[in-house]
Amino acid sequence: xxxxxxxxxxxxxxxxxxxxxxxxxxxxxxxxxxxxxxxxxxxxxxxxxxxxxxxxxxxxxxxxxxxxxxxxxxxxxxxxxxxxxxxxxxxxxxxxxxxxxxxxxxxxxxxxxxxx
Amino acid sequence: xxxxxxxxxxxxxxxxxxxxxxxxxxxxxxxxxxxxxxxxxxxxxxxxxxxxxxxxxxxxxxxxxxxxxxxxxxxxxxxxxxxxxxxxxxxxxxxxxxxxxxxxxxxxxxxxxxxxxxxxxxxxxxxxxxxxxxxxxxxxxxxxxxxxxxxxxxxxxxxxxxxxxxxxxxxxxxxxxxxxxxxxxxxxxxxxxxxxxxxxxxxxxxxxxxxxxxxxxxxxxxxxxxxxxxxxxxxxxxxxxxxxxxxxxxxxxxxxxxxxxxxxxxxxxxxxxxxxxxxxxxxxxxxxxxxxxxxxxxxxxxxxxxxxxxxxxxxxxxxxxxxxxxxxxxx
Numbered sequence: 001x002x003x004x005x006x007x008x009x010x011x012x013x014x015x016x017x018x019x020x021x022x023x024x025x026x027x028x029x030x031x032x033x034x035x036x037x038x039x040x041x042x043x044x045x046x047x048x049x050x051x052x053x054x055x056x057x058x059x060x061x062x063x064x065x066x067x068x069x070x071x072x073x074x075x076x077x078x079x080x081x082x083x084x085x086x087x088x089x090x091x092x093x094x095x096x097x098x099x100x101x102x103x104x105x106x107x108x109x110x111x112x113x114x115x116x
Numbered sequence: 117x118x119x120x121x122x123x124x125x126x127x128x129x130x131x132x133x134x135x136x137x138x139x140x141x142x143x144x145x146x147x148x149x150x151x152x153x154x155x156x157x158x159x160x161x162x163x164x165x166x167x168x169x170x171x172x173x174x175x176x177x178x179x180x181x182x183x184x185x186x187x188x189x190x191x192x193x194x195x196x197x198x199x200x201x202x203x204x205x206x207x208x209x210x211x212x213x214x215x216x217x218x219x220x221x222x223x224x225x226x227x228x229x230x231x232x233x234x235x236x237x238x239x240x241x242x243x244x245x246x247x248x249x250x251x252x253x254x255x256x257x258x259x260x261x262x263x264x265x266x267x268x269x270x271x272x273x274x275x276x277x278x279x280x281x282x283x284x285x286x287x288x289x290x291x292x293x294x295x296x297x298x299x300x301x302x303x304x305x306x307x308x309x310x311x312x313x314x315x316x317x318x319x320x321x322x323x324x325x326x327x328x329x330x331x332x333x334x335x336x337x338x339x340x341x342x343x344x345x346x347x348x349x350x351x352x353x354x355x356x357x358x359x360x361x362x363x364x365x366x367x368x369x370x371x372x373x374x375x376x377x378x379x380x381x382x383x384x385x386x387x388x389x390x391x392x393x394x395x396x397x398x399x400x401x402x403x404x405x406x407x408x409x410x411x412x413x414x415x416x417x418x419x420x421x422x423x424x425x426x427x428x429x430x431x432x433x434x435x436x437x438x439x440x441x442x443x444x445x446x447x
Contacts, residue, residue, distance in 0.1 A: 035401045037408035041379035046404050048397035053404075055382065 027111045028067045028076075028099060034107050036064055045107050054105060063098055067108070073099060129157065132238060133246035133253065133297035134308035134354070135217070144234040144336060144347070145311030158245055160237070162222045176202060180393040191240065193393040201248075201393065203241055209233035211241045217248030231337040235345055238311035243295040244391050247399060251297040251308065252406035253390040256360070258296045258307060260289030260351045261435070262442035264358025265307030267296050268434075269388050274363040275427050278320040282431030284332055285324075289351045290314065295390045298357060298406050305357045305409045309350045316344040320427065358442045360410060361419045361434060372425055372433035375418040380411045415441065 030036065033048045043061025045054040056064065062083075066076040077092035084091065102108040129152035130137045132145070139160040142148060176196030184190050194202045200215040208228050212221040220241060224233040243253045256267040257280040266288070270276040277293075284290055292310030299306055314333065321329050321344065329335070333348035362377075362384075385407035391399075410416065417437075421430045 033397065035404060037404045039380070039382050039408055039411045042382065044382050044404060044408070046400060048400055051395055051400060053382075053386070 027072045029071065029109050029111075030064075030068055031106070031109050036061075036068075038065075045102075047106055049106070054107060060098055063095055064102075064108075067095070067099070132309065132311045133242050133292075133295065134251045134299060135242070135246050135249050137242075143237065144231055144345075145238040145313035147312055156218065158217060158249070159219045160222065161219070162224070164224055175199065179395070193244075195393065201244060203236075203244070205233075205236050205240070208236050211237065213241060213245050213248065215248070217245045220245055229337070231345060235313065235315075238313060239294065239315075242311065243297070244394065246297045246308075247391040247394045250398075250402065251299050252403050254296045254298060254388050255294065255390040256296040256388065257293055258291040258310075259283045260291050260355055261358065261438045262446055263355060264442050264445075265291050265296070265351075265355040266358050266438050266442075267307070267360040268363060269360065270363035274365050275421060275430065276363055277315065277317050278323075278427035279363060279431045279434065281314070281316065281320055281332060282428045283435055284348075285328055285428075286431055286435050288435065290348045291351050291355070298410075300406065300409055305406070305413055306354045307357045308354045309352070312348055312350040314346045314348050316346050318343055323427075357410070357414050358445065359438055360414055360416045361438075362417070363419050363421060363430075365421050366423050369420045369422050371422065372430045373420040374433075374437055375420065377416040377418060380416045382407060382411070385410055 034045060035048065036043055036045050038061060042058065043056040043064060045056060045064070046052070047054070063076065063080065066079050067073070070076045070079060073092060073095050077088045077095055080086075080091045080095070081088040099108060099110055103110050127138050127140045128142045128146075129149045130139070130143070130146035131149055131152075136149075136152065136155055136157040137146060137160055138157040139146070140162065143160065176194035176199065178192055179195045180191070180193040181189055182191040189206060192204045194204075196202075197215065199212070201213040203211045203213070205225075207225050209222060209224040209232075211223070213219075220237070222233060222237055222241075224230070247253055254267060254269065256269045257276050258265045258267045259280060260266070261283075268276050268280055280293075290312075291307065293314045295310055297308040297310065299308065313336070316329065316332070318338075329344075329346075333346035336345045336347050338344050361374075386403065389403055389407070419430070419434060
């Protein structure tokens, strides 16, 4: 499974946000200033704060949908493992890499799990 | 300084690009709406007593400009968050548009003919105003075929205007000349008629058989070597967007050839939008949403036209293609 993200149109210089989590565990949310729209061949993420567009291939687009639906990497991995007939471990690894990349671009927010 | 509230609450009611309009007098391309619906109208006012001063021209940030080949500025758009947009077309006029798109003030340049500053109003200012009011506007001509709006997109020289004119002569309805307003309504992408004017290339006029231009509309003005401005009868109501054709010239093909774009490039669609100067978060989100809706709902085609094919021939091929496809959709 290949996850690919490229900038599809240069708007204004992007301000990458600093992510405080290490991306290994936790909940995920799409911030209010980011919209995702599905096209037949890709999903486009738009950061409304910067006016910058980012293209995601269909697999990465589906991952974003699953993350938005479930709100967590673990739950999204379980959902996608069934869909793609892959192990949760493998899907989880892809999701964590994607999340780290998206978080660096300010396209998702990651909140690390806290022990009770 | 807070923008003034619209004052032309009463007057001539018209519409274009999806927005209701009210003006003190009837303007070119904006015929009176017989039974205007209720709702909020954008007020158009004309201020001929106030030629543009330096202070006005200098306000705000210039967010867009266009130069001609000699390097002269032909369009400038300035923006200030509290006052909105100021469009200036040297020698033609300046136009203030309130940030919410509910008021437009036209300031004709001294000596500018009425048709010139009114043409700029409908070609440049109202598409921007429609964008501020929640529509997304494509840089596309459009005709009505089988109860649908059919959009034609193309770079200058691709034959968009001449193909459109020949489609009209072939029985299509006039929908819009160069800017197509779109909005998603209940999940469906609707097109809205533009102004009732067409910028008619003079070269095309010379190629037409005698009497054909008169069948299209009434000449309002002739611009020396380039084009005529025609008043035309337009479709009266919004129509669902039925198809979109990207016209491309000069490819090595035998005749007019249609290639379906199953997976339209988002950048191509985003690059086909008309208004470049409005970059509010609301607009950017709407722009992306409408482009995604086009890609997901609307048949999109490349129409490849070799240089040997005339506009009349390519229009005939397009008419047959669109009619066949949309007639099936209707049934």
